[in-house]
Amino acid sequence: MTIQAVQTRGGISARAAVLAYVVVCGLVLLLMMVFGLLMRLTQAQWIDIQPDLFYVIMTMHGAGMVGIAGLCGATVMWYFVRRHVPVTTGIFVANLVFFLIGALLILGSGFIGGFGAAWTFLFPLPAHSGDLWSANAAAAYMFGLLFIGVGFLLLHLDIARGILSVYGGLGAALGVKQAFGLAPESEGPPPAVAASTMALIVNILGILLGAAVLVITLVNLYVPSFAFNALAAKNMIFFFGHVFINATIYMAVIAVYEILPVYTHRAWKTNQAFYLAWVLSTVFVLIVYPHHLLMDFAMPTWALVLGQVVSWLSGLPVLLVTAFGALTNVYRSGIKWNTAAGLVFVGAAGWAIGVIPAIADGTIEVNSFMHNTQWVPGHFHTYLLLGTIAMFLGFLTHITPRSNNAWAPTGFWLYVVGGSIFVLAFLTAGAASVPRRYAVHLPSWLPYDRVGSIGAALVVVGVLILVVRFLVSVTSAAPEEAGA
Amino acid sequence: MIQEVVWSISIVLMGILAALFIWVAVGADAALVNYGPVIASAYRLRTWLFGLAVIILIAANYDTIGKLPYVSSLPAMPAGAAIQPVEVVAEQWDWSIKPNAFHVGQTAEFRVTSKDVNHGFALYDPEMHIVAQVQAMPGYTNVLRYTFNEPGVFHVLCLEYCGVAHHQMNTEIKVTAQ
Ligand code: HEM
Ligand SMILES: [Cu+2]
Numbered sequence: 107m108t109i110q111a112v113q114t115r116g117g118i119s120a121r122a123a124v125l126a127y128v129v130v131c132g133l134v135l136l137l138m139m140v141f142g143l144l145m146r147l148t149q150a151q152w153i154d155i156q157p158d159l160f161y162v163i164m165t166m167h168g169a170g171m172v173g174i175a176g177l178c179g180a181t182v183m184w185y186f187v188r189r190h191v192p193v194t195t196g197i198f199v200a201n202l203v204f205f206l207i208g209a210l211l212i213l214g215s216g217f218i219g220g221f222g223a224a225w226t227f228l229f230p231l232p233a234h235s236g237d238l239w240s241a242n243a244a245a246a247y248m249f250g251l252l253f254i255g256v257g258f259l260l261l262h263l264d265i266a267r268g269i270l271s272v273y274g275g276l277g278a279a280l281g282v283k284q285a286f287g288l289a290p291e292s293e294g295p296p297p298a299v300a301a302s303t304m305a306l307i308v309n310i311l312g313i314l315l316g317a318a319v320l321v322i323t324l325v326n327l328y329v330p331s332f333a334f335n336a337l338a339a340k341n342m343i344f345f346f347g348h349v350f351i352n353a354t355i356y357m358a359v360i361a362v363y364e365i366l367p368v369y370t371h372r373a374w375k376t377n378q379a380f381y382l383a384w385v386l387s388t389v390f391v392l393i394v395y396p397h398h399l400l401m402d403f404a405m406p407t408w409a410l411v412l413g414q415v416v417s418w419l420s421g422l423p424v425l426l427v428t429a430f431g432a433l434t435n436v437y438r439s440g441i442k443w444n445t446a447a448g449l450v451f452v453g454a455a456g457w458a459i460g461v462i463p464a465i466a467d468g469t470i471e472v473n474s475f476m477h478n479t480q481w482v483p484g485h486f487h488t489y490l491l492l493g494t495i496a497m498f499l500g501f502l503t504h505i506t507p508r509s510n511n512a513w514a515p516t517g518f519w520l521y522v523v524g525g526s527i528f529v530l531a532f533l534t535a536g537a538a539s540v541p542r543r544y545a546v547h548l549p550s551w552l553p554y555d556r557v558g559s560i561g562a563a564l565v566v567v568g569v570l571i572l573v574v575r576f577l578v579s580v581t582s583a584a585p586e587e588a589g590a
Numbered sequence: 591m592i593q594e595v596v597w598s599i600s601i602v603l604m605g606i607l608a609a610l611f612i613w614v615a616v617g618a619d620a621a622l623v624n625y626g627p628v629i630a631s632a633y634r635l636r637t638w639l640f641g642l643a644v645i646i647l648i649a650a651n652y653d654t655i656g657k658l659p660y661v662s663s664l665p666a667m668p669a670g671a672a673i674q675p676v677e678v679v680a681e682q683w684d685w686s687i688k689p690n691a692f693h694v695g696q697t698a699e700f701r702v703t704s705k706d707v708n709h710g711f712a713l714y715d716p717e718m719h720i721v722a723q724v725q726a727m728p729g730y731t732n733v734l735r736y737t738f739n740e741p742g743v744f745h746v747l748c749l750e751y752c753g754v755a756h757h758q759m760n761t762e763i764k765v766t767a768q
């Protein structure tokens with residue numbers, strides 16, 4: 107359950123690799139959160155950052171957070187899935203190296219090259235900078251994303267290889283037979299395996315389409331006469347973006363399945379509903395992305411209606427299986443709460459609660475009024491900040507019990523209270539028609555920005571405490587007692 | 591205003607979910623019970639919740655899919671009703687809107703396109719609330735219909751990130767009483 111478990115199974119290098127991931131995740135998370143806070147403070151007009159720099163920071167925050175959420179998810183997934191299938195530590199480390207190279211390229215594209223086309227690099231904006239960034243800067247960003255994508259591709263393929271060697275097929279590893287009642291529930295794969303299988307299926311497809319549109323963008327940068335259909339590019343980008351960011355949650359949620367039971371002393375029951383939820387989620391994640399294009403009236407109406415209906419359907423597995431499962435697991439279990447258990451529990455709650463505003467915005471009639479307002483960052487920060495990242499921070503605290511000490515609850519409460527204020531400010535501003543991605547806000551919008559800034563500042567302090575506690579406990583502990 | 595309704599419903603549902611998690615968390619170490627019976631009654635409850643969710647899902651989707659903003663899905667205009675075509679062209683970082691003055695009761699049909707990158711055509715009423723929007727995409731003309739129902743200065747804001755002056759890309763539409 108602790109780092110020792112990793113150590114005994116794969117030797118020192120696997121343990122070191124996991125720790126390296128967690129250290130990188132913790133530090134990059136903090137840096138990106140500071141970027142986020144700077145944006146909020148600018149919108150609140152409490153500090154003064156010029157629009158060109160604001161949009162660079164926004165691009166870095168978006169790409170950095172999406173990437174690091176993926177890395178957080180990968181850490182959790184790899185840590186737990188290797189208890190069930192053979193995986194290669196070298197590949198795991200390679201992914202981290204690819205990530206770091208990609209991150210450097212992206213940071214360079216922004217802070218040296220001025221690239222600020224947002225993390226979604228919506229075609230053909232990278233080639234139309236208005237002289238703010240060069241083609242080379244944009245290319246550095248595209249190559250950065252490609253590096254990160256290649257790393258993840260390798261990681262997922264390696265896990266796929268391990269899963270196939272044990273389960274023989276992806277369907278078996280996902281529990282498809284159990285999902286449809288064709289095989290006994292008791293013979294189904296453990297949650298970590300089912301979740302890792304789902305993540306690799308969707309992410310491999312997502313990364314391939316993402317890579318294709320990145321290459322198209324690269325060509326267009328240097329050969330402007332190479333025209334590509336903007337709507338097709340948007341479909342590809344949002345397929346990739348939606349899949350990748352959602353996969354982060356589906357990887358990180360393994361922390362809920364694995365860590366909560368340690369503290370409640372109740373096994374996480376996998377049954378038909380559980381497997382059905384994962385099979386359906388695999389399909390839903392792949393076909394729901396048109397809900398990002400609801401205001402593209404040129405899209406076929408059936409695709410947009412599909413986007414809406416599947417958005418609603420996607421909520422069911424989350425709410426009725428994972429959230430419900432977490433509640434049942436904890437209900438009068440006699441659990442003695444600590445920060446690790448609290449954070450993964452909050453992670454399950456944040457994911458479930460974030461589903462509500464997400465479904466609202468996935469409804470075409472509502473999207474006409476909420477699309478690209480701050481409602482959007484409102485809903486996704488709910489299930490990323492209070493979901494994915496809470497799960498990861500729970501994992502981080504769990505594997506280093508020494509960090510689970512006197513200061514940790516302070517970090518926890520700052521995080522949860524600050525995070526709630528922060529997302530509610532976004533949602534309320536969105537309902538008041540405040541656009542997202544605006545460097546400069548109207549005076550009447552400032553109250554939301556200021557409340558949001560205060561929440562954001564609390565989050566940053568909370569995460570600072572949790573991450574510093576982790577770093578101190580890792581560096582001060584002799585290797586053999588790190589898991590004590 | 592639909593935004594207020596959606597905000598209220600969302601906050602209430604989010605609050606109920608949060609309360610549920612808090613209630614379970616707070617009561618968790620109070621009185622220990624066996625897991626078996628908890629699971630059994632939880633599964634019964636879940637079956638009911640599933641049924642409820644399906645009903646809500648069908649009702650909500652049935653209701654909202656009847657009100658799509660896409661022109662092909664709109665009810666036919668009453669005979670003799672005039673639709674004012676409006677050419678909208680977006681270009682970093684300006685709007686060209688012709689014509690850009692209307693009167694109350696008039697239905698405008700905005701034909702929205704872009705010369706360079708993606709922009710977002712969002713119509714704000716005089717109180718600065720979004721009343722309609724559509725994407726402005728190069729190579730496409732998206733058609734958005736809106737009937738003005740109050741006089742005053744409407745604003746058009748860009749709602750798709752389009753580069754460094756994205757937040758300055760706005761213009762006005764004047765609507766006079768009939
Ligand atoms: C202290 C924590 C955080 C703060 C203060 C923060 C702040 C912000 C702000 C101010 C924006 C721009 C809002 C706007 O469009 O007006 C933003 C966008 C975004 N944030 Fe965060 N954020 C935080 C945490 C996170 C986390 C944990 C993630 C993901 C794991 C994340 C992912 C994103 C993404 C993907 C965007 C969209 C960027 C874009 O619009 O191009 N953020 N955030
Ligand atoms: Cu624009």
Ligand SMILES: [Cu+2]
Pocket residue numbers: 709710748749750751752753755756757759
């Ligand atoms: Cu714009």
